Amino acid sequence: xxxxxxxxxxxxxxxxxxxxxDHHVHVCVAAxxxxxxxxxxxxxxxxxxKQNGLAGKVAVKGVGCMGLCMxxxxxxxxxxxxxxxxxxxxxxxxxxxxxxxARPISRLEGDSKAPFFTKQVKVVLENCGKxxxxxxxxxxxxxxxRALLETLENKTPVDVCHEIQKSGLRGRGGGGYxxxxxxxxxxKSTGARKYVICNADEGDPGAFMDRSLLESDPHRVIEGMAxxxxxxxxxxxxxxxRAEYPLAVKRLKAAIKQAERLGLLGTNIHGTPFSFTVDVRxxxxxxxxxxxxxxxxxxxxxxxxxxxxxxYPAEEGLWGYxxxxxxxxxxxxxxxxxxxGGAWFASLGTAKSKGTKVFALAGRVxxxxxxxxxxxxxxxxxxxxxxxxxxxxxxxxxxxTGGPSGGCIxxxxxxxxxxxxxxxxxxxxxxxxxxxxxxxxxxMPDVAKFFMEFCRTESCGKCTPCRxxxxxxxxxxxxxxxxxxxxxxxxxxxxxxxxxxxTSLCGLGQxxxxxxxxxxxxxxxxxxxxxxxxxxGASVCKIRKDEEVHG
Amino acid sequence: xxxxAPKAAxxxxxxxxxxxxxxxxxHGYKSHALIETLHTAQEAYGFLEEPVLRAxxxxxxxxxxxxYGVATFYNFFSLKPQGEHTCVVCTGTACYIKGAGDxxxxxxxxxxxxGGETTPDGKISLLTAxxxxxxxxAPAAVFDSEVAGKLTVETTLSRLEKWST
Amino acid sequence: MITGPRIKTLxxxxxxxxxxxxxxxxxxxxxxxxxxxxxxxLEGLTPIGGCRLCLVEVKGIARPVAACVTSVxxxxxxxxxxxxxxxxxxxxxxxxxxxxxxxxxxxxxxGGCDLQDLAxxxxxxxxxxxxxYPRHKVDASHPWFTLDHNRCILCTRCVRVxxxxxxxxxxxxxxxxxxxxxxxxxxxxxxxxxxxxxCGKCVHVCPTGALSEKGKSVREMRKSREFLPYLRLMRQGxxx
Numbered sequence: 001x002x003x004x005x006x007x008x009x010x011x012x013x014x015x016x017x018x019x020x021x022d023h024h025v026h027v028c029v030a031a032x033x034x035x036x037x038x039x040x041x042x043x044x045x046x047x048x049x050k051q052n053g054l055a056g057k058v059a060v061k062g063v064g065c066m067g068l069c070m071x072x073x074x075x076x077x078x079x080x081x082x083x084x085x086x087x088x089x090x091x092x093x094x095x096x097x098x099x100x101x102a103r104p105i106s107r108l109e110g111d112s113k114a115p116f117f118t119k120q121v122k123v124v125l126e127n128c129g130k131x132x133x134x135x136x137x138x139x140x141x142x143x144x145x146r147a148l149l150e151t152l153e154n155k156t157p158v159d160v161c162h163e164i165q166k167s168g169l170r171g172r173g174g175g176g177y178x179x180x181x182x183x184x185x186x187x188k189s190t191g192a193r194k195y196v197i198c199n200a201d202e203g204d205p206g207a208f209m210d211r212s213l214l215e216s217d218p219h220r221v222i223e224g225m226a227x228x229x230x231x232x233x234x235x236x237x238x239x240x241x242r243a244e245y246p247l248a249v250k251r252l253k254a255a256i257k258q259a260e261r262l263g264l265l266g267t268n269i270h271g272t273p274f275s276f277t278v279d280v281r282x283x284x285x286x287x288x289x290x291x292x293x294x295x296x297x298x299x300x301x302x303x304x305x306x307x308x309x310x311x312y313p314a315e316e317g318l319w320g321y322x323x324x325x326x327x328x329x330x331x332x333x334x335x336x337x338x339x340x341g342g343a344w345f346a347s348l349g350t351a352k353s354k355g356t357k358v359f360a361l362a363g364r365v366x367x368x369x370x371x372x373x374x375x376x377x378x379x380x381x382x383x384x385x386x387x388x389x390x391x392x393x394x395x396x397x398x399x400x401t402g403g404p405s406g407g408c409i410x411x412x413x414x415x416x417x418x419x420x421x422x423x424x425x426x427x428x429x430x431x432x433x434x435x436x437x438x439x440x441x442x443x444m445p446d447v448a449k450f451f452m453e454f455c456r457t458e459s460c461g462k463c464t465p466c467r468x469x470x471x472x473x474x475x476x477x478x479x480x481x482x483x484x485x486x487x488x489x490x491x492x493x494x495x496x497x498x499x500x501x502x503t504s505l506c507g508l509g510q511x512x513x514x515x516x517x518x519x520x521x522x523x524x525x526x527x528x529x530x531x532x533x534x535x536x537g538a539s540v541c542k543i544r545k546d547e548e549v550h551g
Numbered sequence: 552x553x554x555x556a557p558k559a560a561x562x563x564x565x566x567x568x569x570x571x572x573x574x575x576x577x578h579g580y581k582s583h584a585l586i587e588t589l590h591t592a593q594e595a596y597g598f599l600e601e602p603v604l605r606a607x608x609x610x611x612x613x614x615x616x617x618x619y620g621v622a623t624f625y626n627f628f629s630l631k632p633q634g635e636h637t638c639v640v641c642t643g644t645a646c647y648i649k650g651a652g653d654x655x656x657x658x659x660x661x662x663x664x665x666g667g668e669t670t671p672d673g674k675i676s677l678l679t680a681x682x683x684x685x686x687x688x689a690p691a692a693v694f695d696s697e698v699a700g701k702l703t704v705e706t707t708l709s710r711l712e713k714w715s716t
Numbered sequence: 717m718i719t720g721p722r723i724k725t726l727x728x729x730x731x732x733x734x735x736x737x738x739x740x741x742x743x744x745x746x747x748x749x750x751x752x753x754x755x756x757x758l759e760g761l762t763p764i765g766g767c768r769l770c771l772v773e774v775k776g777i778a779r780p781v782a783a784c785v786t787s788v789x790x791x792x793x794x795x796x797x798x799x800x801x802x803x804x805x806x807x808x809x810x811x812x813x814x815x816x817x818x819x820x821x822x823x824x825x826x827g828g829c830d831l832q833d834l835a836x837x838x839x840x841x842x843x844x845x846x847x848x849y850p851r852h853k854v855d856a857s858h859p860w861f862t863l864d865h866n867r868c869i870l871c872t873r874c875v876r877v878x879x880x881x882x883x884x885x886x887x888x889x890x891x892x893x894x895x896x897x898x899x900x901x902x903x904x905x906x907x908x909x910x911x912x913x914x915c916g917k918c919v920h921v922c923p924t925g926a927l928s929e930k931g932k933s934v935r936e937m938r939k940s941r942e943f944l945p946y947l948r949l950m951r952q953g954x955x956x
Binding site for chain 3: 308462
């Protein structure tokens with residue numbers, strides 16, 4: 001049986017080993033930096049340390065995502081020094097610098113005091129870039145699993161639900177449903193057994209928050225799930241992860257084994273009647289499986305088609321039993337909320353959107369990577385200060401949030417705060433956190449076409465409007481982008497948007513017109529130019545003159 | 552489609568089949584292990600060939616048509632053999648904004664294959680993916696199992712040319 | 717104490733009606749002589765809410781809901797007919813007609829087709845969306861039946877009847893989105909299926925001419941579905 005004292009002991013031992021070293025060198029080993037060969041950088045550093053007789057004095061550790069993916073591989077030394085674009089050869093200089101009394105290597109140095117770092121507030125990502133994702137001891141040294149054991153010791157399931165309700169946490173998968181309310185519903189539902197599912201089927205193209213989190217701090221998600229299971233009365237859980245994320249899967253599986261070994265998962269955890277086990281299930285490349293009923297169908301081994309709700313999974317979920325489904329980031333918020341209290345969490349963010357939100361910043365912006373900001377931060381601050389603005393002397397045009405279900409927000413709205421309500425009002429949505437910046441080299445009808453093509457190929461085909469409607473909408477957008485569309489086509493496009501939005505069975509279909517509707521709302525002139533003048537302002541669309549005649 | 556005679560079942564002593572068998576056993580031969588089993592089968596055989604699908608259906612007691620329906624619902628499963636090398640170009644939003652479309656077009660032009668196809672000499676299979684979360688490095692692609700980011704048309708083509716010789 | 721389902725009262729088109737809580741809006745509407753158009757739904761098979769023709773409006777809910785899969789609730793105010801619903805249903809029908817190649821004049825089910833009946837009901841004389849003209853094959857490998865994908869609307873009645881009533885699960889869906897198609901076994905010619913019992917239930921529940929008996933000419937195929945409620949009833953009797 002594992003106790004809080006055991007955790008303290010493990011943490012103390014970790015601290016002891018850590019303080020033995022004079023210098024701490026952290027190398028990012030999350031997927032993005034790994035694809036830039038950060039594993040070789042780590043090897044080189046370790047080799048140099050050994051060769052220079054610095055073993056024990058300089059500790060080299062592989063850590064999770066540090067956020068600034070575009071400048072990888074990233075290496076930090078101590079608290080203040082950040083090295084960017086590090087090659088294995090640079091390892092020699094870095095270690096030599098350390099041997100000569102912590103001399104920083106100026107040619108590699110990045111600005112760790114840049115707004116990219118200082119403007120962020122880290123709750124979910126607090127351990128990312130700091131702990132070794134492959135060692136549970138390192139997580140425990142960062143107060144890991146304390147919230148779980150303290151909860152089991154001192155709180156009833158009802159207490160936990162209340163605490164989460166008090167925090168004001170809302171689902172981070174996109175919809176923004178109050179998490180505490182969901183948990184209480186599952187707790188109240190009756191069933192011979194109950195399940196907890198973590199939705200890690202991060203399907204939005206342009207989103208990599210869940211992937212980074214699972215690769216960088218897998219135990220945090222497992223701890224959140226275990227607390228959730230205790231709160232709703234479940235004893236088994238599934239982590240549904242995309243097969244496209246092999247590294248996340250590998251680290252999760254390893255983390256589950258480690259937690260089982262320590263008795264943090266399994267039967268009678270902490271000597272209480274509470275038992276909880278977790279299995280990893282691989283997705284197989286279907287965007288619609290992010291929809292909770294489709295995800296359940298997929299775990300049951302079938303085609304991932306959604307079914308009408310109600311009944312909601314909270315009442316009838318996996319194999320008909322009450323099921324709690326939350327997204328990765330939602331579960332990652334649980335341990336800090338229970339450690340610091342719901343009131344602390346509620347003090348972050350805005351009146352209706354509490355806490356922080358992780359965003360994957362990508363596209364035409366200087367600093368692409370993973371960031372976490374308090375809810376309510378103006379979009380401008382995120383894109384211009386943290387993101388460093390649009391590069392190459394181009395001008396900002398729009399930012400796309402919410403993936404294929406979201407919309408494009410234009411420059412005049414940049415001062416709006418980022419929260420669930422404001423984004424929805426602007427015709428987009430929070431979504432899971434993808435944020436793609438576009439400059440004047442992007443053509444908005446072309447962007448709408450891109451998303452519609454996505455929805456068309458990802459439609460499961462169960463309901464008529466989504467299956468056929470998306471095909472027609474995509475064809476009209478193709479016509480627009482090739483200069484063959486008429487005003488009648490534009491009117492038909494709007495009709496189709498209305499039908500697909502209001503009559504489709506699931507969220508994928510219902511939101512698929514959003515990219516069209518939001519670009520039509522803010523960039524109507526671009527559509528008119530394509531339709532009337534047969535011109536693409538951004539020169540993206542290939543409009544051939546002869547097609548005007550034959551069209 | 553011409554009628555086909557049922558192909559031979561996979562040999563029980565085949566090491567690849569042993570892996571599939573082990574996956575089914577691990578899940579207690581429960582029907583809900585279908586997707587997990589297909590993942591293992593694809594890893595072992597490279598693609599999902601008919602005799603394997605048939606044997607999986609039998610092992611898990613799942614109707615044949617359901618096995619086929621599941622195998623064709625998910626993008627990740629392939630029912631055709633892949634080329635010697637595979638290049639998966641990410642066509643997610645961030646990569647699209649940063650020019651993945653041009654890269655695809657260039658490959659299509661140069662090698663005469665579209666997404667989902669294999670070159671006639673069986674050297675290269677071109678696939679597309681809906682984002683593998685390397686958006687910070689867009690545009691990105693996976694060459695065999697190696698992720699490469701910040702690609703250009705030139706760097707992509709030169710990597711592929713090395714494979715085709 | 718009574719432990720069975722509770723009784724709810726609601727209104728459908730302003731008519732007050734009573735229903736068991738486990739009944740759907742569609743069941744209660746039909747019981748009370750109120751017609752709601754349906755296509756994928758068939759009494760005796762598990763409803764899926766796929767075709768979206770049975771959409772009705774419920775006061776307080778922004779989007780229309782599918783009557784075949786929505787359970788009644790106390791105080792619900794349901795509207796089954798409105799200009800908006802008619803427009804949506806028409807468009808759904810248009811989408812179905814545009815998806816495959818439905819040519820009534822040469823169809824075995826002409827005059828006995830659920831899709832055609834609905835088109836007539838809604839006065840659908842032309843489409844505002846373009847026809848897709850996909851290339852689909854006809855599978856005539858079965859000794860007694862023919863499958864014509866050109867006339868299939870993917871309602872999955874055949875899949876459900878084969879699974880739920882016959883218990884063979886010969887049919888399922890291949891692919892997804894508009895590429896989806898009904899298949900037998902491992903996507904093989906129907907005639908070579910090892911699981912098909914040749915019972916013909918799928919043919920008779922099919923709403924269009926996609927599944928038909930061999931030897932039937934234009935307008936000759938008539939479907940009889942009396943067996944379905946009967947088999948359901950007999951099965952329930954056995955379970956009690």
